[in-house]
Amino acid sequence: MTSLTHPRLFGLGRNPAAPDDVLVRLAAHDHGRHGIHLRRGRLPDAVVEALLTYGGGDSAFLLRADRLSPGMLRRIEGHPDPAIRDAPADFVRSMVENEAPIGIEGIEEAYGRPRTALAAAPDPKVRAAVARSWWERPLDVQVTLLADPDPRVRAAATLHARPGVPPQLLDRCLADPATRGNVARHIPLTREQFAELTRGGEQELLRAVAENPHLTAEMAARLADVDDPVVRVAVARSRHADAGTRDRLYALVEAEHADGGTEAYVALHWHGLTPGWLRDAPLEERLTHLERSDPAMRRELASCPDLPQDAWRRLDGDPDLGVRQVAARRPDVPPEVLERLVRAHGDHVRPPLVEHPNFPRHKLCSFAEEADPRVRRVALEDPGLPVPALERLAAAEESYLRRGVAGHPGVTLALLERLLSDPAPEVADSAAANPALPLDRMHRILADAGL
Structure with a gap:
């Protein structure tokens, strides 16, 4: 954050070319220290001592061990x-x-103790932290945690x-109550267990069950009648839903979304079961989802590497757009598809599409002439972008374009000087970084701040 x-x-503290003496002086200022803490790689001992x-x-709270020399670690x-x-x-204790x-x-x-001992620590928050972070724990430790008197530990x-x-x-x-939602989400359920979990109609429990990847076709069919957008989307993305059921459930949630339903929006875009099973289905079955109304099914299909050219x-x-972006990541995508x-739409995904080996990078310069500023920004990916x-x-009016220029490797010293005084803080930050x-400009920044 700027x-x-x-x-x-702040930007000078992050500048990879800033020498040690500049960083030592910068460490005397709160905002300079903040920038230094965000630098990558190991910090020189003199800089750490100043911090x-x-x-x-x-x-010291912010200094990770991998950024310190062995001698400075011992010093701390x-x-x-x-x-x-x-x-x-x-820091660790506060996180716990x-x-x-x-x-x-x-x-x-x-805590200065091995994980086996910490799993039985007096503080339940420590035991819960161990349960959350020690995934490969032995069965005897898991049995002990599942019998813990504190519900937070059992839930973890x-x-x-x-x-x-x-x-x-x-x-x-x-x-x-502390564990059944988590367990219902992960394990294969018997018919009796499924019936017991869904009998009361508890919303969060129904959602957990609906996201269980081990459900049978019968269980998925029974959940299809639940009037909850999250459950409907999860069932629609289940391997057991037929085409008619998928389209019907998705249409119901889309209609609720169109009426302003917040939970419907969450179900469509932030929740629901990811149809990962589709990647392992036979090709013929996968191709039937080209026409499915739920984009999540088509996005999953687009992540498969073995589709025929007609499907691509x-x-x-x-x-x-999300489907097109996923499809554009295939190894043999035509350059014109990436460029188009x-x-x-610009390039706001990670990793950027312009980094695809097939992207026609020789055309990056031409993006600077596009009308949409979000698309013009792509031109800044060209390290050889001409000065004009x-x-x-x-x-540009848009500060994110000016910021991109401020951080560009081809920026002239005259432009850099101008952008150091830009009214948008993020632009001046990038120019200083x-x-x-x-070097003389770095010293002037320090002098102007009385450092």
Whole structure:
């Protein structure tokens, strides 16, 4: 996030060409330290020492071990200031306290005990953190966590499909309010278990069951009558739904979405079962989904590498942009398909389509003449973009275009100087972070800030 008040200091801290002496001086300023903390790679010891001098525990809190030399790691571990010495462990403990994701190795380091011991720690939040992060735990540890007296621990132990629930504990976990939703989402269910889970009509439980990839055709058919957009979409994307059922359920949710239904929007775009099973279906069956009304089915189809040319032509012309973008990632996509897609919509996906080996990069310069500023932005992917084009883009009303010029490797010093004073903070930030920035200009930025 760009600093709104000191964008040049923030950008300079991230500048990969900034020498150690500049970074040491920059460390005396809050916004400069923020930029330095976002740099990639190992930091020189002198810079780390300056960060600790001016930032104290706050800086130590942000310094990951892979950015420090072994000597500096030892320096922090034995630092006389406990705020610095304990900062890495305090960070992990705060993550555990707030029930945020954190790696099991970090938990072991912070608490100074092996994961086997931490699984039985007195604090239930620690036990829950171990259950969330130690996926490959042995069966005896999983059994202990599933019997934990704290519901948060039991819920964490069933959050993921693995290591799973032993058969002898399955009924107990399905009856436990803390675990039954998670378990219902992952394990193969018997007819009796399915009936018990769906009998009460509890919304979250029905949604969990509907997302279970192991449902039988009979179970999917029974869920098809549930009046809930998330359940409807999940059933429509099930391997057991026939074409008529899929189209009917999807049409119902689309109609609810058209009427302004928020849950319908979430179901269509952010929720629901991903039809990953489709990739393993026979080719003949997969091709029947070319005409399905749910774009998620066609997006999954477009991710298959073995489709015939006729199918690719249809997917390249699909009405859904997401389908076209997925299809454009195939190894043998024609260059003209990539160019047409980017010229029509820009390139806002990751990884960018212009990075595809088949993209005609020699045409990037021509994008600078497009009317849509989102498409003109693509021209900045050309490291050899001529200066006249850079000057036109630097004069654009849209700050994201000016920011792109500020970070471009071909920017002139005159343009860079102008963009350093741009009224948009993100533009000045990018200009200060450009490695083409001369050393004397870096020193002037420091001097202007009294550093």
